[in-house]
Amino acid sequence: MSSLPPPRRSQGELRRENAATQLPEILVAVCSRLPEERLTAWQEVLRQSDGPDDPLLDQFTNAQFASGLARQLVEVTRAWRADAPELTGAALELAVAAVRAIPRPSPVQPVISGPIGPATQARLTGGVVLEVIRSARSSLLIATFAAHGVVDGVEEVRKAVGRGVTVDLLLEESTGASAAFTRLPDEVRVWHRHSAGTGVLHAKLIAADRHTALLGSANLTDRALSDNIELGVVLRGTEAVGPLVDHFRWLTSPGSGVMSRV
Known part of the structure; x- marks a missing residue:
């Protein structure tokens, strides 16, 4: 049937x-x-x-x-x-x-500057920079090749210092990057590479504690955070962020001979 x-x-x-x-x-x-x-x-x-x-x-x-x-x-x-x-x-x-x-692993989030399409699912670099800095509770590590015109970002770094965050700035001095941060408190630690035997500091990284990091092509400049075509990612979790922080901590350690405090 x-x-x-x-x-x-x-x-x-x-x-x-x-x-x-x-x-x-x-x-x-x-x-x-x-x-x-x-x-x-x-x-x-x-x-x-x-x-x-x-x-x-x-x-x-x-x-x-x-x-x-x-x-x-x-x-x-x-x-x-x-x-x-x-x-x-x-x-x-x-x-x-x-x-x-529900605990779940955080996906890698794309971050962009410059032209965007209506269907592009990515976040804008300028906003992410501020968000990552604001999320720091104990330490903030910033590395950049160039820096200028980022008034909002510098102000967020100042606020981070005010709430007790230890701030390290690794800057490429051949670009005059440190001039963008001259008004920050003396507690901020500024690092330059040794002039002899090392290449330029071309990395761009903002790491809050060991839980969140913005890694990408954009310098801390007004054009890089808005107009230039830039690409980056937000990483979350100590498994991904921790090794990045450890590498830059090594670069500033006395034994590395790479960076020295200004």
Whole structure:
């Protein structure tokens, strides 16, 4: 006896099923990308929202300047509307909180300067520089070939010193990089390479403690953080960041003969 074929599902049912599989993935992607303070702000907006058509969601989305982020937030709203429009924002906020509570490895985040496409999922260098500096609680290590015109960045370094962070600046003096930091407190340790027997310091690194690092092509200059075509990555976790910090600590150690304190 032949079995009856399964009943055909409507297009609406198929769309809802597809959205049900998409929404969790989209939530995880957004939570993995947003920094902690912006995730908290997004949760507050969700908590105040009545549903996927609440204008508060559009206001928050339109205020995001990171490349591709607004598109991801729009995808969340679309999947929410298609799958469970009866859910309140508070209910979706609980889902976001659950995602944040699950320990998971942080993905490498691309960071760019210069022209960006509407679908590019990367963060902007200037904002990431400030975020990494602000995240330092005990130590901050900055290496750059050139530096000028980064008033906001220098101010964040000054604030880091004020909250007790030990700051080391490894600078290429042939470019006059140290001039950008002359107004910082005396507690900041500035290092230059020895002129004899070593190549130029061309590395660009900002490492907060041993948990977060920005590694890329951009110098700490106004053009490199905004106009130039630059590329970098944000690394998180001691397994990835620790060896980078250890290498630069060795460069400044007396036994290396590479860097000396000014």
